[in-house]
Amino acid sequence: MPIEPRKTPRQARSAATVDAILEAAAHILRESGLHALNTNAVAQRAGASIGSLYQYFPNKDSILTELIRRKRQIMLDQIRAAARDTRGKPFARAIDRLVAAGIAHQLDEPTVSLALEYAEVMLPIHEETEALKIAIITEVAGVFARHGIIDAETAARDVVALTRGMIDTAGLYGESDPASLTQRVTRAVTGYLRTAPKIKKAG
Numbered sequence: 001m002p003i004e005p006r007k008t009p010r011q012a013r014s015a016a017t018v019d020a021i022l023e024a025a026a027h028i029l030r031e032s033g034l035h036a037l038n039t040n041a042v043a044q045r046a047g048a049s050i051g052s053l054y055q056y057f058p059n060k061d062s063i064l065t066e067l068i069r070r071k072r073q074i075m076l077d078q079i080r081a082a083a084r085d086t087r088g089k090p091f092a093r094a095i096d097r098l099v100a101a102g103i104a105h106q107l108d109e110p111t112v113s114l115a116l117e118y119a120e121v122m123l124p125i126h127e128e129t130e131a132l133k134i135a136i137i138t139e140v141a142g143v144f145a146r147h148g149i150i151d152a153e154t155a156a157r158d159v160v161a162l163t164r165g166m167i168d169t170a171g172l173y174g175e176s177d178p179a180s181l182t183q184r185v186t187r188a189v190t191g192y193l194r195t196a197p198k199i200k201k202a203g
Helices: 012-031 039-046 050-056 060-085 091-107 110-122 126-146 152-172 178-194
Strands: none
Touching: 012 039, 012 050, 012 060, 012 110, 039 050, 039 060, 060 091, 060 110, 060 126, 091 110, 091 126, 091 152, 091 178, 110 152, 126 152, 152 178
């Protein structure tokens, strides 16, 4: 079953239609869950004809794929911004920003996030998933290396896995308090990094 959009909107009106379709799909996931999502329900919620929806999305899987891609891009952009903006700042500040960026995308819309995580396992986007993991690890490893962590890539893989595990578990238990989760994840990450081998500073 195809998951790629049929065409890319090139005018403001077309882009608005696509945004409305995606927001309608997110609303259905939020209110009724993945089982309630179908193209007719999305079109009705978006106030669009089914024909208009099919101009852009051939099926519900393509809608889910686009929602996942947009959500992932926002998360990656936030992590890249955190890595960039904390250059020259204390390590603790960098960790706080990276953890906050990783958590924000999950607890901003926990019900939608959980539904999309379930859907992505069934969609043929595994190569994209691996590419995202590599991109995130690369950003985190760059921060670790700047702060003298030896074997920064391995440390980044461990920290990303630890953080993802805690975030996913929080989602499964329906947590919606980002402050509490941020505190716990930061504590776990800081504890791990406290014992990570570091380059000794001269003098």
